Amino acid sequence: MVTGKQTELIPIPFPPYQIPYSSKFTDSPAFIYFVAAFSVAGLYSIITSLLSGLALLKPGYAKQLVSHFVVVDVLLLGIVAAAIGAAGGVGYIGLRGNSHSRWTKICNIYDTFCQHLAGSIAAGLIASIVLVLLILLSFFTLSRKIPK
Known part of the structure; x- marks a missing residue:
């Protein structure tokens, strides 16, 4: 999404004049929100990976971490x-x-700009499906750790 930028010559009402006009993701607040949301999700995944590695070293904190991860993941x-x-x-x-x-x-x-957008939105949709599967995995892991 961030790399999607295209400049085209747009005709104006007084021919034969054309002006160059570029289209980029910063032209729409929805696209900026898309990039910001996935940047935050990426940063969060790095943090949770590091904390999960730490939980493997100290297993006593694993149940608390997983419960917090499920809430923030949702x-x-x-x-x-x-x-x-x-x-x-x-x-x-x-x-x-x-x-x-x-x-x-x-x-x-x-x-070309629209193809970049479509690819980004499709990749984001796949990433959200993977996130749903990871949330389900975290939930089932947490439910197994709770004694019955």
Whole structure:
């Protein structure tokens, strides 16, 4: 998403003039939120990996860490899902436009930029599915550690 940038010549009403106009992810708050949410999720995964390695060295803290991880993982899943939804909504408007509000589609002009966006949103969706599976794994690990 961050590397997606494209500059095209856009015709203005007085031919034969054309002006260069670039499109990048910072043009939309939804795309900025997408990048920020996945950056936070990536940083959190690094921190949890380090803490999980520490918990292997000191097993007494493992149950507490896993319970905290499950709660924060679910919170991050909500943030990541909201980011995917926001970026997907803006991307869909860029792809199809909206005739009711007179927003024209831009993916016919910025084709490479839209391909970068689509790839980023698809990768984000796959990452969120993996996050759901990891949350389920953490939950089942925690439930096995609780005595019955």
